[in-house]
Amino acid sequence: MDINLPKSILPRVVIVGSGFGGIQLAKSLKGKPFQLVLLDKNNYHTFLPLLYQVATAGLEPDAIAEPVREIFSEQRNFFFRMAEVLRIDPQQNQLETTIGLLRYDYLILASGSQANFYGNEELTRHALPMKTVRNALALRSHLLENGERALELLDKQQQMEQLNIVIAGGGPTGVELAGAIAELRDIVLAKDYPELPIKQMHIHLVEANSRLLNTMAEDSSRKAYHFLRSMGVTVHLKTLVQSYEGTVVTLSNGESHPAKTLFWTAGVEGVIIPGLSATSVGKGNRYIVNAFNQVEGYPTIFAIGDNALQMMPAYPHGLPGLAPVSIQQGQQLARNLVALNRKQPLQPFRYVNKGVMAVIGRNRAVVELPFWHTQGFIAWLLWMGVHLLLLVGFRNKSATVLNWAVNYFSYSRASRLIARFQNSPVESVTSVSRP
Amino acid sequence: MDINLPKSILPRVVIVGSGFGGIQLAKSLKGKPFQLVLLDKNNYHTFLPLLYQVATAGLEPDAIAEPVREIFSEQRNFFFRMAEVLRIDPQQNQLETTIGLLRYDYLILASGSQANFYGNEELTRHALPMKTVRNALALRSHLLENGERALELLDKQQQMEQLNIVIAGGGPTGVELAGAIAELRDIVLAKDYPELPIKQMHIHLVEANSRLLNTMAEDSSRKAYHFLRSMGVTVHLKTLVQSYEGTVVTLSNGESHPAKTLFWTAGVEGVIIPGLSATSVGKGNRYIVNAFNQVEGYPTIFAIGDNALQMMPAYPHGLPGLAPVSIQQGQQLARNLVALNRKQPLQPFRYVNKGVMAVIGRNRAVVELPFWHTQGFIAWLLWMGVHLLLLVGFRNKSATVLNWAVNYFSYSRASRLIARFQNSPVESVTSVSRP
Numbered sequence: 001m002d003i004n005l006p007k008s009i010l011p012r013v014v015i016v017g018s019g020f021g022g023i024q025l026a027k028s029l030k031g032k033p034f035q036l037v038l039l040d041k042n043n044y045h046t047f048l049p050l051l052y053q054v055a056t057a058g059l060e061p062d063a064i065a066e067p068v069r070e071i072f073s074e075q076r077n078f079f080f081r082m083a084e085v086l087r088i089d090p091q092q093n094q095l096e097t098t099i100g101l102l103r104y105d106y107l108i109l110a111s112g113s114q115a116n117f118y119g120n121e122e123l124t125r126h127a128l129p130m131k132t133v134r135n136a137l138a139l140r141s142h143l144l145e146n147g148e149r150a151l152e153l154l155d156k157q158q159q160m161e162q163l164n165i166v167i168a169g170g171g172p173t174g175v176e177l178a179g180a181i182a183e184l185r186d187i188v189l190a191k192d193y194p195e196l197p198i199k200q201m202h203i204h205l206v207e208a209n210s211r212l213l214n215t216m217a218e219d220s221s222r223k224a225y226h227f228l229r230s231m232g233v234t235v236h237l238k239t240l241v242q243s244y245e246g247t248v249v250t251l252s253n254g255e256s257h258p259a260k261t262l263f264w265t266a267g268v269e270g271v272i273i274p275g276l277s278a279t280s281v282g283k284g285n286r287y288i289v290n291a292f293n294q295v296e297g298y299p300t301i302f303a304i305g306d307n308a309l310q311m312m313p314a315y316p317h318g319l320p321g322l323a324p325v326s327i328q329q330g331q332q333l334a335r336n337l338v339a340l341n342r343k344q345p346l347q348p349f350r351y352v353n354k355g356v357m358a359v360i361g362r363n364r365a366v367v368e369l370p371f372w373h374t375q376g377f378i379a380w381l382l383w384m385g386v387h388l389l390l391l392v393g394f395r396n397k398s399a400t401v402l403n404w405a406v407n408y409f410s411y412s413r414a415s416r417l418i419a420r421f422q423n424s425p426v427e428s429v430t431s432v433s434r435p
Numbered sequence: 436m437d438i439n440l441p442k443s444i445l446p447r448v449v450i451v452g453s454g455f456g457g458i459q460l461a462k463s464l465k466g467k468p469f470q471l472v473l474l475d476k477n478n479y480h481t482f483l484p485l486l487y488q489v490a491t492a493g494l495e496p497d498a499i500a501e502p503v504r505e506i507f508s509e510q511r512n513f514f515f516r517m518a519e520v521l522r523i524d525p526q527q528n529q530l531e532t533t534i535g536l537l538r539y540d541y542l543i544l545a546s547g548s549q550a551n552f553y554g555n556e557e558l559t560r561h562a563l564p565m566k567t568v569r570n571a572l573a574l575r576s577h578l579l580e581n582g583e584r585a586l587e588l589l590d591k592q593q594q595m596e597q598l599n600i601v602i603a604g605g606g607p608t609g610v611e612l613a614g615a616i617a618e619l620r621d622i623v624l625a626k627d628y629p630e631l632p633i634k635q636m637h638i639h640l641v642e643a644n645s646r647l648l649n650t651m652a653e654d655s656s657r658k659a660y661h662f663l664r665s666m667g668v669t670v671h672l673k674t675l676v677q678s679y680e681g682t683v684v685t686l687s688n689g690e691s692h693p694a695k696t697l698f699w700t701a702g703v704e705g706v707i708i709p710g711l712s713a714t715s716v717g718k719g720n721r722y723i724v725n726a727f728n729q730v731e732g733y734p735t736i737f738a739i740g741d742n743a744l745q746m747m748p749a750y751p752h753g754l755p756g757l758a759p760v761s762i763q764q765g766q767q768l769a770r771n772l773v774a775l776n777r778k779q780p781l782q783p784f785r786y787v788n789k790g791v792m793a794v795i796g797r798n799r800a801v802v803e804l805p806f807w808h809t810q811g812f813i814a815w816l817l818w819m820g821v822h823l824l825l826l827v828g829f830r831n832k833s834a835t836v837l838n839w840a841v842n843y844f845s846y847s848r849a850s851r852l853i854a855r856f857q858n859s860p861v862e863s864v865t866s867v868s869r870p
Contacts, residue, residue, distance in 0.1 A: 079630075081583075148517040
């Protein structure tokens with residue numbers, strides 16, 4: 001059965017995914033002659049750059065997730081449906097979804113990325129990813145439960161093993177998590193669990209490359225390393241997690257560290273929907289797109305954001321998986337869809353790197369602007385400012401600012417409930433059930 | 436194995452439950468010569484009077500739930516353990532819990548109440564209770580999902596049936612839910628779902644007695660009825676829910692109403708822990724206690740709050756299940772435990788009714804103070820003021836106030852994620868798994 005939508009003579013644009021790219025594209029198409037349909041399995045957009053704050057009890061989930069219907073409450077000819085896409089039928093220009101069939105004139109795949117365990121079943125089972133609000137709540141609950149469970153153990157050694165954390169992946173997410181967990185340990189856990197040897201709790205950050213934040217410049221990497229070291233994080237460079245069966249993490253450098261917790265930020269891959277030719281999928285499980293974000297071989301199908309592999313001279317392995325890339329692609333694709341509809345020529349996408357940043361903790365961040373690098377307190381103020389600006393349009397912005405202010409001045413953490421979200425009800429039964 | 440606690444020569448007071456009674460008792464025993472142990476299956480205290488706000492998307496869960504360790508961060512000789520009590524062994528003065536055995540000198544049962552479906556299996560399966568944060572999130576998700584699911588239906592009649600809500604029980608919780616859902620319908624759902632016949636969505640409130648809020652005075656009942664009617668709620672008095680198999684609610688007056696949703700606030704019963712004599716449990720599945728809150732037949736075991744049946748001349752069926760009763764019992768029991776320990780005589784509990792109130796919506800509440808009844812806007816201001824005062828000690832107070840202010844001025848709702856909490860990890864496998 002077809003998904004129930006008003007009849008329209010306008011061409012139908014179907015967007016899969018309510019991340020930065022999908023939301024931006026839909027916003028940029030406001031007032032244009034299309035019937036817009038946005039599909040997502042959740043009814044909200046997640047502000048991923050602050051997800052690590054949910055995972056470390058700094059913000060509640062509602063502060064970083066905004067209902068899609070709220071974002072588009074003023075936009076006509078826009079239709080949201082909460083559904084998961086099961087299959088693309090490019091011959092029929094049609095999607096098979098959990099709530100029915102959906103015909104499209106233009107299809108935009110903006111389904112983002114997911115954790116990549118590189119086929120390691122042990123890791124898939126035991127390591128905790130950090131890609132969704134549900135993941136973040138699982139991490140938060142895990143961190144706090146470690147304290148509760150450690151109280152049941154009689155032996156300091158066992159207690160430490162219960163408390164230890166290993167984080168795989170020294171990119172921005174891993175670095176931000178490591179810093180925030182170090183602060184959680186020193187500020188919250190030390191106060192909440194005076195009976196435990198919290199000071200001896202180890203935080204290991206494991207990175208395969210020779211430096212942290214390897215998509216940034218060397219001075220940023222060095223400073224991030226220095227910041228984390230000074231906060232009591234053990235950083236392992238040129239090292240891989242080799243195996244983990246739930247109690248001991250074995251590293252490629254021969255070391256092994258007892259830890260009940262392994263957080264996984266060491267790899268992502270695009271979310272691919274069955275139905276398109278295998279030749280349209282490239283490195284990192286991403287759709288190979290041309291300069292107009294058209295998927296190789298499908299003139300009416302586009303991919304933007306983390307699931308798109310767009311090669312550029314400066315980016316021979318594809319553009320990085322960053323919110324600004326998705327947003328700029330969404331803006332450009334909106335212009336190109338209007339052009340395509342008018343049978344006008346398309347304009348190629350150009351990525352403008354306005355800067356990159358990562359935050360390590362209170363007063364500590366690293367920022368790279370096109371002509372200026374800075375680290376420390378000024379960088380942290382910049383990071384705060386940019387993220388507050390980016391939250392504009394999010395109506396929970398005020399609550400977020402308030403929570404940050406409370407955390408900053410009280411050295412405490414607002415959101416420490418041990419509680420996990422259930423699987424999304426529309427999540428396909430075939431997908432791996434993760435905590 | 437015994438739960439791991441510091442050795443102490445002080446008598447050990449074990450409190451089961453971190454509700455209003457248990458928290459107050461532990462606070463009132465600050466600095467007294469006891470080793471205090473508080474057990475709860477969640478790591479947080481729930482501010483139940485505002486739970487209906489979570490269920491109707493007005494507040495996020497973190498705003499009304501406070502970590503127990505935060506509340507007692509300054510209190511020495513206080514120990515919290517996240518565990519469920521499985522059995523009391525009064526011969527050995529010992530508890531069997533999910534994390535080990537626990538000896539007590541004084542045991543205080545403050546485990547509260549749970550939904551009572553009066554043995555009706557159909558209701559147990561299909562009706563949604565409203566006693567926990569998890570319940571409230573399930574209600575919120577259900578209300579919002581009804582909108583999403585109704586969009587998949589082609590027929591207006593089916594859409595209405597998907598949207599309709601029946602609430603069983605016209606006490607404070609039922610009245611507050613009905614009012615808040617009517618506002619959610621008019622303010623949020625009407626805006627979020629312009630494609631649906633939201634105006635025709637029915638809200639039924641079903642009450643067995645001849646009036647709503649039957650523990651309050653008749654003028655309050657009348658006014659609450661009038662308020663709800665004016666907000667488009669259909670109130671059925673002297674009526675019971677007879678059966679519900681998930682699609683049609685059949686009432687005792689012969690009517691039947693198609694509805695995919697039945698919220699259950701029509702009955703509660705005390706939470707009883709196995710191990711004590713059956714004769715110690717009375718009406719409403721509550722522990723029969725004397726004027727000192729001692730459980731019938733057990734001089735060192737006490738019950739306070741919703742799971743205590745304490746008869747008083749003015750309350751022949753026991754005191755009502757209200758936060759002020761629990762709090763006052765906690766305060767009095769603290770004094771009596773100190774007296775008992777000094778072998779001094781105990782003082783009987785006296786309940787001081789400082790007033791009761793219920794809120795029906797924006798600017799609409801009913802308030803009964805000892806010498807004054809008021810309804811409407813002034814009552815609503817009083818309700819707001821009292822609840823803000825009661826939230827003192829909750830550090831999320833500021834976020835709550837902010838959310839309320841945002842809701843009030845924007846006519847919107849802050850927390851509309853469709854997401855449910857999982858079962859608590861320590862919840863016993865034998866307990867009925869509810870959404």
